[in-house]
Amino acid sequence: MAVATAPRRGMTKTEKRNQVMGLLFISPWLIGFFLFALFPLVASLYYSMTNYDFIREPQFIGLANYVRLFTIDPDFWTVMYNTIYYVGFGVPLGIAVAFMIANLLNSEIKGRTLFRSLIYIPSIVPAVCTAMVWLFILNVQYGAINGILKTIGWPTIPFLSSPELAKPSLIMIYIWAQGTAVVIFLAALQDVPRSLYDAALVDGANAWNRFWNVTVPMCTPVILFNFIMGIIWAFQDFTLPFVLTGGGPMKSTEFYVVNLYRNAFVQFSIGKASAMAWILFLIILLFSVILFRTSARWVYYGGEK
Amino acid sequence: MTSASQTVASKPQIQQPAKSGSLSASKLLSRFLVYTTLIVLGITWIFPLYWMVTSSLKDDPQIYTVPPVLIPNPAYWNNFYDAWTRFDFNRAAFNSVFLYSVPATIFTLVSSMIVAYGFARIPWRGRDTLFWVCIATMMLPWQVTMVPLFIIFKNLGWINTYWPFVVPSLFGNAYFIFLLRQFFLSIPEELSDAARIDGASEFGILWRIIVPLSKPAMAVVMLFTFLGAWNNYLGPLIYINSQEMQPLALAIYRMRTLALSMGTTAMAYPHLMAVSTLVALPIILIFIFAQRTFIEGISTTGLKG
Numbered sequence: 001m002a003v004a005t006a007p008r009r010g011m012t013k014t015e016k017r018n019q020v021m022g023l024l025f026i027s028p029w030l031i032g033f034f035l036f037a038l039f040p041l042v043a044s045l046y047y048s049m050t051n052y053d054f055i056r057e058p059q060f061i062g063l064a065n066y067v068r069l070f071t072i073d074p075d076f077w078t079v080m081y082n083t084i085y086y087v088g089f090g091v092p093l094g095i096a097v098a099f100m101i102a103n104l105l106n107s108e109i110k111g112r113t114l115f116r117s118l119i120y121i122p123s124i125v126p127a128v129c130t131a132m133v134w135l136f137i138l139n140v141q142y143g144a145i146n147g148i149l150k151t152i153g154w155p156t157i158p159f160l161s162s163p164e165l166a167k168p169s170l171i172m173i174y175i176w177a178q179g180t181a182v183v184i185f186l187a188a189l190q191d192v193p194r195s196l197y198d199a200a201l202v203d204g205a206n207a208w209n210r211f212w213n214v215t216v217p218m219c220t221p222v223i224l225f226n227f228i229m230g231i232i233w234a235f236q237d238f239t240l241p242f243v244l245t246g247g248g249p250m251k252s253t254e255f256y257v258v259n260l261y262r263n264a265f266v267q268f269s270i271g272k273a274s275a276m277a278w279i280l281f282l283i284i285l286l287f288s289v290i291l292f293r294t295s296a297r298w299v300y301y302g303g304e305k
Numbered sequence: 306m307t308s309a310s311q312t313v314a315s316k317p318q319i320q321q322p323a324k325s326g327s328l329s330a331s332k333l334l335s336r337f338l339v340y341t342t343l344i345v346l347g348i349t350w351i352f353p354l355y356w357m358v359t360s361s362l363k364d365d366p367q368i369y370t371v372p373p374v375l376i377p378n379p380a381y382w383n384n385f386y387d388a389w390t391r392f393d394f395n396r397a398a399f400n401s402v403f404l405y406s407v408p409a410t411i412f413t414l415v416s417s418m419i420v421a422y423g424f425a426r427i428p429w430r431g432r433d434t435l436f437w438v439c440i441a442t443m444m445l446p447w448q449v450t451m452v453p454l455f456i457i458f459k460n461l462g463w464i465n466t467y468w469p470f471v472v473p474s475l476f477g478n479a480y481f482i483f484l485l486r487q488f489f490l491s492i493p494e495e496l497s498d499a500a501r502i503d504g505a506s507e508f509g510i511l512w513r514i515i516v517p518l519s520k521p522a523m524a525v526v527m528l529f530t531f532l533g534a535w536n537n538y539l540g541p542l543i544y545i546n547s548q549e550m551q552p553l554a555l556a557i558y559r560m561r562t563l564a565l566s567m568g569t570t571a572m573a574y575p576h577l578m579a580v581s582t583l584v585a586l587p588i589i590l591i592f593i594f595a596q597r598t599f600i601e602g603i604s605t606t607g608l609k610g
Binding site: 039105125127129144243260273 | 342351353356357372419427428430435444448457532536553585588593599
């Protein structure tokens, strides 16, 4: 950060004034950056190498927290598996469903605004409220879905009370809350030039060909964007699993950040929680970098050569 | 795909009004399929919220009936009042509006505007470097800074106060700084120059020229800050431990624990649904009245609710 704090000689009076005013205007962010981002970041790295419980002084133990997590920790790999499962199925499925819905909304229809609203509203309702509703709807005995199954004489489904079904149920809710991705896709679809479709039509392309050879390539930048944002958000999803299942049954929905929260604020294992936070940070970074690196092969940027 | 595109863009025979009977029939069929799919999806997507609202109006027998009761009859409208007063949500509502959401919204807007102005409208050395640092902070997962921030706020004596929710909003928010900067860049520089010649200060220009022209962007910032603060669950969970200071999100969770522990009679589900409805209602109403702002905000920046 080579920012000149004192204006050098050779600056005009206006330039000097601008330098001062510019720094003055951004100073709230700059101060906040040091206090609420940079300092906590460094502190977190330090805590991850200590034994600390909020009360006694932190004890430096090097990389022991990391080693313990990877080798002897009883929960770490379970939690990692749960989270990768959730992200690995949830994000691609969420993108596929959102993209499909956006395409339907982009066809020549009346009532687009209404349909878009119906799809989008679930994603802005407070997560605590949606968790309560799903808790109720998916209930084995009193839930609406099992009520319908009972009516037609089918066996009930223990959505949230079985370790096998709890993760798929949460993924279902995740997909349901992808309204934001739908809106982003729809905006991208509306930017695809009509002329490309007309040209494809002239070349005799049917609807399927037009979708795969025009729509999808033109939307790959936005698909990449949604993929990266989706991974970042899904890895950090806290409220829904925490409120809905509390990690259960049998730790089947104990996701990474839920476990991290518990380690920090229930067990007070600050060192372990900080190490987990850094591992997660690196995982998210790694996924983003891989997506970016491979994107040259599958993302089409119209303007570039 | 690009090669064939531009040249044949607008040939007249492509604008095809339904010519033959068979063509319009297949078009009719695809129309029908699109509408059917959208209606099914729309109903599926909004069903949980429909169920939340209608279950609020039921009594216990209506909750447990098979087949499920789609339209409660009779409807118990006083459930809303009973549920709200049963766990004293007035205090939580007051906290959510006046202590969590409104101050954060105002402070974030003002501080982000000032910072964005410094990044967009004043030329100074080091500006672009620092702006990239600002963008990079968006990638920082909250888990990494969560524990050190807790320790900082604990040392300041801010646990169980509103300060952790108010003070950071005075330092701007990277997402909104980015959004506002992009918007400010689109305002012609000549307007500022003219004001400077008339002797206006930078703050004067921000206030008298930029603010009146930036209302759409400001609306987006306010909307999403409010949404984030209203829906925030983890923050209060970490920092607040007294019941009087809880926001609505935490109050619902407390109610869930209490109501469900009383057993499934005693109106646990109708009351939970009633309160969830009332907490989600402001967000849904805001969406209905500010739909365009929402959609534009997401489409341009990919902000998440």
